Amino acid sequence: MYDLVIHGGEVVDPGAGLRGVMDVAIENGRIAAVGPDLGSQPTREHLDATGNLVLPGLIDLHTHVYHGATYWGIDPDPVAWHTGVTTWVDAGSAGATTWPGFRDWCIRPARTRILAYLNIATSGLASATHELAHLDNMDVSLCARTIEANREFLVGVKVRMGAPDVNPHGMEPLHRAIEAATRVGLPIMVHLGMSPPSMDELVGALRPGDSITHAFNGNTMRMIGEDGVIVPSVARAWDAGMIVDIGHGAGGFSFLTAEALIGQGRAPDVISTDLHQLAVNGPAFDLPTVMSKFLALGMTLDDVVERATTRPARVLGRHDLGTLRPGAHADVALFKLDDGDFAFYDVRGIRRDGHSRLRNTRTLVGGRVLPSLPPTPPALWMTPSYLQTRIAQAGHVPDGYVWPYGNLD
Secondary structure (H helix, E strand, C coil): CECEEEECCEEEEHHHCEEEECEEEEECCEEEEEECCHHHCCECCEEECCCCEEEECEEEEEECCCCCCCCCCCCCHHHHCCCCEEEEEEECCCCCCCHHHHHHHHHCCCCCEEEEEEECCCCCCCCCCCCCCCHHHCCHHHHHHHHHCCCCCEEEEEEECCECCCHHHCCHHHHHHHHHHHHHCCCEEEECCECCCCHHHHHHHCCCCCEEECCCCCCCCCCECCCCCECHHHHHHHHCCCEEECCCCCCCCCHHHHHHHHHCCCCCCECCCCECCCCCCCCCCCHHHHHHHHHHCCCCHHHHHHCCCHHHHHHHCCCCCCCCCCCCECCEEEEEEEEEEEEEECCCCCEEEEEEEEEEEEEEECCEECCCCCCCCCCCCCCCCHHHHHHHHHCCCCCCCCCCCCCCC
């Protein structure tokens, strides 16, 4: 007997080759079967998904969810239930000495799944920046030992490269992150900021399977040259297996860069949000919004879904996530693909209009529907940016979004 059958929806799981109106059966927290007329089998509960897209639970490969103890962290559960994100991958909020609190206070109590890259800086991102100011804060041995003791949760090593994060240390933080990751056989994720160091230096040091995030940014450390053409060293590293992740955030996504790269046949490997205190109120907002920006850029629905499900699961080495294949975790996201006129913004306020927007209607983790939760107020140290205020005043926000900063006038 199935525990639950989701019936009547259009399944979209490009990684598994599943596309069309069919049922999804769930048993013991796992996908039991996908096919027609499964609801005719003995079933404890039915969920009518007619008119909805039925997607694997989304995987957001770059987030910051160490809430209550870091500058950037948000509580993921009040966002997850209405966005379809069932696996959050924290990108270096915790380092070795701040990791136990993150694991015990945030990861274990969460309704959704949280995995993490461990910051090469032992303090992680307790403050806004400068975690790499002192070489003594980059303990390779302690980073590796912490990962070895927590492989259930930790998926790699994170390092933020670029001024002012690296200060006078140049490439040394990156070298230490790679050394720690090599010891434990895992990849690294590299934040692209402002040069120096140069992109040539940075990508030349990476190994296949390592990721760059904020990859489609408009800063000085970017993938395209002044002529709008992809930098040759970046193209070589990408073709050799480097992972290119969006990491939208508050400073990491440019429509101009995205248009240039997609126009050269260089769509991203992974679409992620870099969701944190400065991004959750726009212009990133959430993963469906960032995915919808790539629909507006001309990518197909299947390609966009794959880059928020199958592709990040592959980066994580977790073939039991981001798919509706039988045996996978029963993480499922129901969406409407709304038609209309929608305005989207990058981090510099450049606007692009689209005619489709993904809107989540139900999110299930382990076969259970996530309950609705009120939004968490912004941290006391956060104030809205001019761009956030302008977007909210124009009403160019996701359906159901509530402005948290008081009067907009």
